[in-house]
């Protein structure tokens with residue numbers, strides 16, 4: 001079977017008439033669909049309760065917890081899609097990379113990848129490595145009914161930024177030193193990560209995810225030329241690998257105003273936009289044939305209902321002429337966000353876009 005073919009016999013498990021999937025496919029929708037990046041997480045008291053005493057990575061490997069945490073924001077906010085509760089470093093942990101997610105810090109890698117010999121740490125990912133993902137998605141799709149489940153993975157560049165730096169970074173100096181100084185090693189690293197990422201997304205789709213999002217959160221650190229030369233080929237490989245399933249593919253990054261066109265060219269069906277570029281301008285940069293996702297500044301949620309509604313109207317007005325629009329924040333929900341503000345925002349978007 002070629003990488004582009006979906007396996008014979010797999011039946012789509014989600015209903016294909018949800019507003020979210022329709023918007024991704026640029027079809028008419030009953031209302032603009034809404035979900036939030038990081039909708040499952042610390043903004044919810046019920047999340048903090050079930051996570052008590054359970055380390056982040058352990059929670060990602062327990063199907064009962066994953067199912068409960070994924071469903072929490074769906075129950076509470078009436079969002080149009082669930083996002084599978086996990087983290088971008090889970091597939092790396094699953095192939096044996098020594099890493100942890102440190103509270104308030106993020107992913108920390110014990111032995112950073114800096115040399116060709118270090119590449120040996122990156123073996124192929126098989127479905128057995130992440131059997132808890134298959135199990136959790138089975139539980140979830142049964143509970144979710146018609147609500148689509150979004151699977152996700154970190155893009156090769158963003159994963160490489162953690163693996164080469166050894167942890168979060170503002171400058172990515174080690175990753176960029178490899179990218180500029182040893183382009184062959186860099187290309188091989190990103191290609192390995194593309195294969196691991198593609199395998200991880202396939203597991204999620206085959207288990208029942210009805211869309212996937214590739215998070216290249218930190219790609220905004222790159223110039224368009226460097227992105228095209230050193231990153232796009234690996235991300236394009238990931239998108240090609242899952243093309244044959246026919247599920248919408250979303251591509252998102254932060255600070256990527258200058259990269260919207262190349263990130264779209266990597267093969268996404270839907271391009272995620274942060275709050276720095278209005279959606280109509282983003283559409284001009286990208287050109288026809290793509291749906292857009294975004295892009296309310298997540299900090300607006302601290303400003304009170306009137307400000308949230310005014311800024312939401314701005315987003316909806318900029319989105320009015322788009323071929324397809326999935327409402328979201330421009331980046332993840334911040335942990336101190338009032339969850340009621342999110343619930344009100346979903347209702348506001350639904351009622352003000354009802355057709």
Ligand SMILES: Cc1c2[nH]c(c1CCC(=O)O)Cc1[nH]c(c(CCC(=O)O)c1C)Cc1[nH]c(c(CCC(=O)O)c1C)Cc1[nH]c(c(C)c1CCC(=O)O)C2
Nearest residue numbers: 037038039040041056086087088103104105106215217332
């Ligand atoms: C860069 C990145 C990471 N992880 C992720 C990204 C890309 C998305 C983005 O740009 O925000 C992706 C991610 N991580 C998590 C999700 C959950 C699904 C959802 O969106 O609801 C998703 C989609 C859970 C999580 N991942 C993490 C948490 C917080 C840890 C906790 O709740 O104990 C959650 C809910 C940890 C994590 N993991 C990472 C960071 C930077 C952090 C935050 C560290 C901190 O502030 O404590 C790496």
